Amino acid sequence: xxxxxxxxxxxxxxxxxxxxxxxxxxxxxxxxxxxxxxxxxxxxxxxxxxxxxxxxxxxxxxxxxxxxxxxxxxxxxxxxxxxxxxxxxxxxxxxxxxxxxxxxxxxxxxxxxxxxxxxxxxxxxxxxxxxxxxxxxxxxxxxxxxxxxxxxxxxxxxxxxxxxxxxxxxxxxxxxxxxxxxxxxxxxxxxxxxxxxxxxxxxxxxxxxxx
Numbered sequence: 001x002x003x004x005x006x007x008x009x010x011x012x013x014x015x016x017x018x019x020x021x022x023x024x025x026x027x028x029x030x031x032x033x034x035x036x037x038x039x040x041x042x043x044x045x046x047x048x049x050x051x052x053x054x055x056x057x058x059x060x061x062x063x064x065x066x067x068x069x070x071x072x073x074x075x076x077x078x079x080x081x082x083x084x085x086x087x088x089x090x091x092x093x094x095x096x097x098x099x100x101x102x103x104x105x106x107x108x109x110x111x112x113x114x115x116x117x118x119x120x121x122x123x124x125x126x127x128x129x130x131x132x133x134x135x136x137x138x139x140x141x142x143x144x145x146x147x148x149x150x151x152x153x154x155x156x157x158x159x160x161x162x163x164x165x166x167x168x169x170x171x172x173x174x175x176x177x178x179x180x181x182x183x184x185x186x187x188x189x190x191x192x193x194x195x196x197x198x199x200x201x202x203x204x205x206x207x208x209x210x211x
Contacts, residue, residue, distance in 0.1 A: 004099065013173030014148060017099060020166040026190060029091050030140050033111060033197060036060055036086035042113050043080050054118040060109040061088040063204045065127065072127050074108060074204040092138065096201050100134045100168060106201040115195035120180040124151065125202065133203035134170040139163055141191035143184045151175040163188045
């Protein structure tokens with residue numbers, strides 16, 4: 001899997017592997033994601049307050065993260081089609097195992113599509129039952145300015161995430177505040193029509209419920 005060489009981020013628990021996926025691996029993974037999207041199309045969720053997200057979303061795996069007026073939650077079906085989410089690609093499961101060594105495997109993969117100035121405000125991933133499990137993030141397509149800061153508040157720092165880069169929130173950084181300030185349009189030609197796709201692997205259900 002690419003070079004998969006971890007670099008020191010200077011923030012305990014925030015792990016970063018630039019170029020973890022080679023160009024052929026990125027193309028193969030994107031093809032699998034786009035094939036799955038035919039069964040689980042991207043849609044635009046809204047916040048509990050009714051405000052539309054700027055990103056489009058879908059999910060892969062037994063559970064998918066959704067947001068609507070009823071709140072934030074994980075569920076086994078697409079909120080628009082009512083169908084089960086497609087499976088998580090083997091490449092992502094292998095990446096999780098190789099880079100985090102965490103068991104059991106992830107049961108949710110949130111897929112975000114950033115286009116037309118889409119961004120993501122600072123937030124924490126805290127809707128999962130197992131907070132000890134890592135969160136692994138894979139970038140495809142246009143580079144993005146990712147921002148991260150300690151869970152308790154204070155200063156944040158920017159990190160440039162390019163196509164094929166992988167990062168993880170673990171240990172002290174598991175509840176780090178993070179978001180996407182902006183996407184650098186045209187920095188990659190990988191995604192048809194332009195833009196960035198981010199895949200976030202998580203364990204949503206309690207470990208005792210997972211195979």
